[in-house]
Amino acid sequence: MNTTGAFIRKELTQAVRDKRMRLVLFLLPILQLTIFGFAISTEVRNIRLGTDFEPNDFLARQTVERFFSSGWFVPADGEGLEPFERIRAGFADAVLVAPRGGLARAAQRAAGGPSSLPAVQLLVDASNAFRARSVERYAQSILSRQAGPGPIVLDVRVLYNPALESSVFMVPGVMSMILCLITIILTSMSLAREREMGTLETIIAAPVSDWEILLGKTVPYVLLGMVDALLIGAAAVVIFGVPMKGSWAVLFFSAFVFVCTTVSAGTLISTLAANQQQALMGAFMFLFPAVLMSGLMFPVESMPALIRLAAYANPLKYFVALLRNVMLKGGDARVVGTNLAALAAMAAFTVWLSARRFQRTLN
Amino acid sequence: MRRALSVARKEVRHVLRDPFTLALALGLPVLLVTFFGFAIDFDVGNIRLSVYDRDRTPASRRLAEVFSASGYFNVQPGVHPEAPSKDLDAEEASAVLIIEPRFYEKAKSGAEAKAQLLLDGADNTSAGTVLGYLSGIQNAAQKRLAPALLSGGNKTGFISLKTRFLFNPELNTQWFTVPGLAVIVVGLLSIMLTALTVAREWENGSMELLLSTPVEPAEIVLGKLSPYVALSLSALLIVYLVARLIFRMPFAGSHLLFFGSSLLFLVACLAQGLLISVAVRQQQIAMQLSIVTSLLPSMLLSGFIFPVESMPAFFQYFTMILPPRWFLAVSRGVFLKGMGAVELAGPLAVLLLMDIVLITAATKRFKRDLET
Numbered sequence: 139m140n141t142t143g144a145f146i147r148k149e150l151t152q153a154v155r156d157k158r159m160r161l162v163l164f165l166l167p168i169l170q171l172t173i174f175g176f177a178i179s180t181e182v183r184n185i186r187l188g189t190d191f192e193p194n195d196f197l198a199r200q201t202v203e204r205f206f207s208s209g210w211f212v213p214a215d216g217e218g219l220e221p222f223e224r225i226r227a228g229f230a231d232a233v234l235v236a237p238r239g240g241l242a243r244a245a246q247r248a249a250g251g252p253s254s255l256p257a258v259q260l261l262v263d264a265s266n267a268f269r270a271r272s273v274e275r276y277a278q279s280i281l282s283r284q285a286g287p288g289p290i291v292l293d294v295r296v297l298y299n300p301a302l303e304s305s306v307f308m309v310p311g312v313m314s315m316i317l318c319l320i321t322i323i324l325t326s327m328s329l330a331r332e333r334e335m336g337t338l339e340t341i342i343a344a345p346v347s348d349w350e351i352l353l354g355k356t357v358p359y360v361l362l363g364m365v366d367a368l369l370i371g372a373a374a375v376v377i378f379g380v381p382m383k384g385s386w387a388v389l390f391f392s393a394f395v396f397v398c399t400t401v402s403a404g405t406l407i408s409t410l411a412a413n414q415q416q417a418l419m420g421a422f423m424f425l426f427p428a429v430l431m432s433g434l435m436f437p438v439e440s441m442p443a444l445i446r447l448a449a450y451a452n453p454l455k456y457f458v459a460l461l462r463n464v465m466l467k468g469g470d471a472r473v474v475g476t477n478l479a480a481l482a483a484m485a486a487f488t489v490w491l492s493a494r495r496f497q498r499t500l501n
Numbered sequence: 502m503r504r505a506l507s508v509a510r511k512e513v514r515h516v517l518r519d520p521f522t523l524a525l526a527l528g529l530p531v532l533l534v535t536f537f538g539f540a541i542d543f544d545v546g547n548i549r550l551s552v553y554d555r556d557r558t559p560a561s562r563r564l565a566e567v568f569s570a571s572g573y574f575n576v577q578p579g580v581h582p583e584a585p586s587k588d589l590d591a592e593e594a595s596a597v598l599i600i601e602p603r604f605y606e607k608a609k610s611g612a613e614a615k616a617q618l619l620l621d622g623a624d625n626t627s628a629g630t631v632l633g634y635l636s637g638i639q640n641a642a643q644k645r646l647a648p649a650l651l652s653g654g655n656k657t658g659f660i661s662l663k664t665r666f667l668f669n670p671e672l673n674t675q676w677f678t679v680p681g682l683a684v685i686v687v688g689l690l691s692i693m694l695t696a697l698t699v700a701r702e703w704e705n706g707s708m709e710l711l712l713s714t715p716v717e718p719a720e721i722v723l724g725k726l727s728p729y730v731a732l733s734l735s736a737l738l739i740v741y742l743v744a745r746l747i748f749r750m751p752f753a754g755s756h757l758l759f760f761g762s763s764l765l766f767l768v769a770c771l772a773q774g775l776l777i778s779v780a781v782r783q784q785q786i787a788m789q790l791s792i793v794t795s796l797l798p799s800m801l802l803s804g805f806i807f808p809v810e811s812m813p814a815f816f817q818y819f820t821m822i823l824p825p826r827w828f829l830a831v832s833r834g835v836f837l838k839g840m841g842a843v844e845l846a847g848p849l850a851v852l853l854l855m856d857i858v859l860i861t862a863a864t865k866r867f868k869r870d871l872e873t
Contacts, residue, residue: 142821152773156614156786157788158781159786159789162790162793163784163834164790165503168799173802173816173819173862174797174801174802176804176813176816177801177802177813177816177819177820178801178807178812179811179812180625180629180807180811181629181811182625182808182810182811183808183810183811184811185810185839197660201660203599213724222667225667225838226667226668226838226839226840227840227844228830228834228838228840228844240615241660245660252502255660256660256661257660257661257662257663257791258660258661258662258663259663260662260663260664261665261667262664262665262666263667263668263678263766263838264666264667264668264669264670265667265668265672265677265833265834265838266671266677266833267672267673267676267677268543268667268674268677268840270631270666270669270672271544271633271672274664274666275633275634275636276664277662277664278636278637278640279635279636279749280641281660281662282580282636282640282790285855289549290646291613291615291616291619292616292618292635292638292639292642293615293616293617293619293633293832294617294618294620294635295617295618295619295620296619296620296621296622296628296803297589297619297620297621297622298589298622298623299588299623299628302621302622302628302632304625305621307622307624307625307628309624310623311625314668315797316797316821319792319793319797321798322791323788323789323792323793327666327784327785327788334705335704362680375535376793394749405505412519412521413519414697414784414785414788415519415522415697415701416519416521416522416702417788418693418697418791419522419525419529419793420687420698421788421792422690422693422792422796423525423529425792425796426533426689426796426800427533427536427537429540429800430537430540430795430800431540431760433624433626434625434626435541435800435806436541436543436626436629436664437542437543437545437626437630438544439545439547440542440543440547441540441542442539442540442560445536445539445540445547446649448536449540456652456741457808458503458694462623462624463592463623466622466623467589467590467623468590470590470591472591473591473592476627479518491603
């Protein structure tokens with residue numbers, strides 16, 4: 139036990155000895171959380187809207203003003219260009235075109251006779267299909283609001299995040315991503331590095347058991363990961379004011395299970411890699427899908443069934459769900475239980491797998 | 502120049518000796534772009550909607566039908582009649598519809614008939630989308646439940662909207678995600694290819710050996726970069742073929758412009774990796790820095806999924822230091838809109854500037870290392 143302790147201490151001091159390493163460990167997570175937390179928002183805003191109507195068309199002018207006062211649209215550059223060209227050249231995301239002869243006249247005609255409703259045309263740049271859909275929805279809702287309220291009212295309340303603040307949506311997710319990233323990059327090189335430098339033989343020859351080496355290579359990183367979890371959690375609450383409705387104990391226990399999973403996944407990568415270049419590629423192969431399928435970038439539920447299976451094997455998905463539920467909703471017992479169980483099963487599996495690989499690598 | 506060539510030849514040999522890395526460099530982009538090209542879809546379908554119908558009239562049932570007929574919702578009866586918001590706490594639903602008593606009476610008499618919709622504000626993807634669908638649903642409800650208002654003679658104030666979607670009339674999501682994925686994946690890979698090259702040679706001592714020869718730092722930098730430029734350009738070419746053949750993407754622009762600007766972008770990424778490698782001289786830290794400075798920033802800040810236009814002003818400027826932000830604009834513009842070099846002059850100039858700055862910085866840094 140004494141040798142194990144000494145071995146863990148040695149790895150720990152080695153990890154925090156380097157000044158640059160300390161930056162990576164303690165400063166970068168906070169910095170990244172701050173940048174991503176403040177910057178990202180899924181909401182589509184600042185849509186550059188060009189307009190094309192005759193100067194004396196008061197109804198069109200009124201309609202356009204409604205668009206700009208809605209807060210979603212901003213005026214586009216490229217005045218004087220033909221509408222299609224204005225979008226193609228990238229000056230505008232959409233152009234609102236009034237009918238020839240003026241919208242006001244069309245409206246008069248419609249009111250007087252049996253002709254159809256007056257119509258404006260909206261040209262939308264659909265090369266960003268996602269944005270294009272939002273643009274149309276916004277435009278629809280602006281025009282239907284113009285007609286005054288109908289008798290049926292949907293009173294919408296967004297729970298847990300009434301002001302729809304992006305940081306509340308994003309911070310728990312970004313926290314999980316950063317914790318995942320840090321633990322993976324700390325561990326995925328460990329054995330590959332020793333192997334490349336030739337120190338692996340020294341370790342094998344040393345009078346310590348395989349288990350002690352494994353503990354020495356993983357426990358320090360679990361500890362460092364937990365320190366980071368504490369730092370990031372505090373920053374989320376202090377800097378972003380993300381509510382912490384659930385219990386910190388549940389949060390840290392989840393973080394612990396998650397960190398065990400990622401540390402063993404990282405260790406597994408390091409046993410499989412023949413050199414550090416391969417370890418880097420391995421870390422990327424793990425991190426890229428994990429981040430993309432965390433449920434933060436796009437909804438996991440709308441993926442094709444077969445691909446969704448892969449998402450269910452992603453530890454990050456469960457940890458994001460846990461953090462969100464615990465921080466924003468106070469931690470519903472059933473939700474926390476199922477996600478934690480899934481995460482624990484994954485932790486057990488990766489720990490077992492990496493321990494086995496580790497032993498085989500040493501022998 | 503001949504000396505740069507021999508550095509390059511040595512690097513090629515190094516890459517060939519590690520077939521695993523080579524296979525990954527060429528195969529991984531195809532795999533990731535194909536997989537995520539099919540996986541990513543922003544449309545939230547199957548949103549679980551709990552309905553608490555406290556009116557129990559034909560009208561209230563029809564309102565629930567409007568939701569299920571929209572195609573976005575899976576309507577289910579509510580589980581916690583005493584406290585409907587518990588459905589969201591327990592994640593048994595992503596949205597809850599509560600129809601007040603006397604809904605039908607009010608709708609019939611033309612008074613304001615109210616229904617409450619609770620959304621899960623912990624989940625950005627579902628809440629945002631439902632909010633987007635709302636006005637359409639409200640219109641549909643208006644039409645089904647209070648048709649008198651619309652069919653009556655009073656049409657003043659109504660303006661209908663005719664939308665034309667340009668460049669992607671069917672709003673195919675893949676046409677939007679695939680060019681983005683291609684940029685992100687190949688860009689990340691490029692950084693990772695060069696991030697360890699120089700650090701590795703410092704660690705195993707071959708750098709000292711190389712420096713005792715008359716090779717100039719600039720020659721080492723160019724020699725180190727060029728084989729990887731070829732490698733990542735090939736990776737991009739394969740990804741381009743995936744986009745065209747598997748995802749059937751149209752390509753409206755000029756191929757020369759696309760691959761020319763790809764070259765600028767890939768050189769910027771490779772030079773970023775090389776600069777890290779030169780600066781830290783240690784593979785482990787080079788690896789950590791390369792992942793930290795590339796992975797999350799390019800996925801979250803470059804406009805790949807989260808729009809740059811929606812960021813606070815300061816962060817919009819901040820994203821300008823990221824090469825993928827610029828090349829994403831080029832890739833999307835050239836693929837679907839057929840934008841030309843004149844319209845893309847801005848992004849192209851920035852990428853070129855990045856190339857020059859990064860390569861010069863790497864060379865300078867190298868020189869300083871030699872003098873100390």
